Amino acid sequence: MSTRYFYIRLICYILLIIGLSGLGVWLFFKDYSFALIFLVALVILLVSFKILSSFDKIQEKITYFFNAVENEDSTLYFSENMSYKPLRELNKSLNRINMLIREAKLKNREQEQYFAALLEQVTTGIVVLNAKGNILQANTEAKKLLNYNTLTHIVQLKRVDENLYRAFEMLNTGNRQLVKLTHNNNTTQLVLQATDFESSNEAFTLVSIQDIRNELDAKEVEAWLKLIRVLTHEIMNSITPITSLSETLLGYYTDDTIPISVQTTENTIKGLEVIKERGIGLIQFVESYRKLTKIPAPILKTLELKPFIEHLVLLVEDENITFKYQIIPENLTIDADEGQISQVLLNLIKNATQAVSGSENPIIKIVANLSENNRPQISVSDNGNGISEELLEQIFVPFFTTKENGSGVGLSISRQIMRNHGGNIKVISEEGKGSQFVLEF
Structure with a gap:
């Protein structure tokens, strides 16, 4: 209703200006006194000033309001007891908008406090950076x-550890x-993982930090136990027959009452051959261990996969x-x-x-x-019998093998x-459906 009232009043003012302008022109051509014409012109100016003044007041209030919003001043209040109805309604609308903005800010502040409290409760370290490292x-x-205690820039991490800063x-x-x-x-063993996101057209990075020392310790113990079981199995397979044969052969020559026959000599030679064979097996086992512990650092260079894989296929056809x-x-x-990748x-x-x-x-x-993460990967798959779930857990354990001469x-x-x-x-495998080994770079 107030808007309609304002427009009706504005139209009346405009019609009044048009009417007075017409009257002034008519008086001029009818040779009426200059004083009367001047009076009409003065009224026109007063009405025009009234219109402009109304618009100025409205513009001034709106400008003042938006300046307050821009400066985050939500304490602003406009009087709602004005006699001029359009301005009174405008003030009510501005106060209502200001209240909505204030409520939205309050909700945002409460949400920020909620997320801040949530971040403080999680057992994962969370760091938010901008593009400049702040x-x-x-x-x-x-x-x-x-x-x-007080983190403002990643450069500070140099004081903790140079490798941490580089990470x-x-x-x-x-x-x-x-x-x-x-x-x-x-x-502590920290694993850092990053996620990029944008807010208000500015790039940010969220870094999660976890201490995986306990998990690594548990995995290390588990790996050592698996390795020890395999080592024990391999070594005992060689040591047991060597010990048994040594005792048997020793028995041939410690009893002076029994003469050394041709059969005894033949048995001794066969036993020594078995001991030699087992000894060579142990030497090969140690050589395999040496290979595992002396892998050189990779010398990286850009490798085009198409000619590289074509060459590999030619080798193994x-x-x-x-x-x-x-x-x-x-x-x-x-x-x-x-x-090294060719070897793999x-x-x-x-x-x-x-x-x-x-x-x-x-x-x-x-x-x-x-891959889905946009990283290069190479997979080798076959349509063989696959690998059982039990063996899948052990195939990467050093010296574990199901092959006779592996x-x-x-x-x-x-x-x-x-x-x-x-x-x-x-590795992805299912018994009866083949296997797939994937190298993820």
């Missing part, structure tokens, strides 16, 4: 894990960095096995040590060849593509090489 937010757990600098979305920190004789390969996109590259893939292809040996239509497929270090070395490349190797 730390905008860090919860208590993050300060505790990073051993720094923060190198973080990308989805990327993970493992950092070992030692403080007051306490060692077998007329009894169908080899297929696919590179998507064709110009896909990785930063890797060509020799040749080992996987060799395993796949053995896995499909009993298949009617043996197929081995090599695929290089990008060393049990091939997959262990492959995993170590991939870790040295900052990647990983995983």
Whole structure:
């Protein structure tokens, strides 16, 4: 109603100005006195000033209101007891908008406090950075894990540990960095993971920090137990017959009452051959262990996967096995040590060849593509018998093997090489449906 009233009043003013203008022109041409014409013109000016004054007041109030909003001043209040109805209604509307803004700010503040309290309760360290490395937010757990109470910029982390600072600098979305920190004789293993996001057209990075020392300790103990079981099995398989044969052979020559016959000599020679064979087996076992512990650091260079995989397929082609390969996109590259990655893939292809040996239509497929995280990966899959769930947990344990003449270090070395490349190797397999080994870079 107030808007309608304002427009009616404005139209009346405009009609009055038009009427007075017409009257002034008529008086001028009818030669009326100049004083009368001047009076009409003065009334026109007064009405025009009244209109402009009304608009100025409205504009001034609106400008004042928006300036207050821009300066986050929500205490502003306009009087609602004015006699001029349009201005009174305008003041009511501005006060109502101001109240809504104030309520929205209050809700935002409450939400911020809620999320801040939530961040303080989580057992994961959370740090929010901007593109310049300024730390905008860090919860208590993050300060505790990073051993720094007041964090404002990642440069401060240099004082804690140079490697920690470099890890923060190198973080990308989805990327993970493992950092070992030692403080007051306490060692922590931190894993950092980053997620990028935008807010108000500004880029930010959220970094989660977790201490995985206990998990690593548990995994390490589990790995050692598995390794010790395998080592015990392998060593005992060689030591037991050596010890037994040694005792038997010793018995031939410690009893002076029994003459040394031709049969005894033949048995001695056979026993010594077995001891020699077992000794060579132990030497090979030690050599395998040495290989596992002396993997050189990779020399990285950009490797074009299409010619690289084509060359590998030429090396392993077998007329009894169908080899297929696919590179998507064709110009896909990785930063890797060509020799070491060749060693890994040749080992996987060799395993796949053995896995499909009993298949009617043996197929081995090599695929290089990008993962869901947009990272390069190479997979080697076969249509063999697959791997049982029980064996899947052990195939990467050093010296574990199900092959008669296997060393049990091939997959262990492959995993170590991939870790040295900052990647990983995983296996997907189901009994009766074949296996797939994936190298993730």
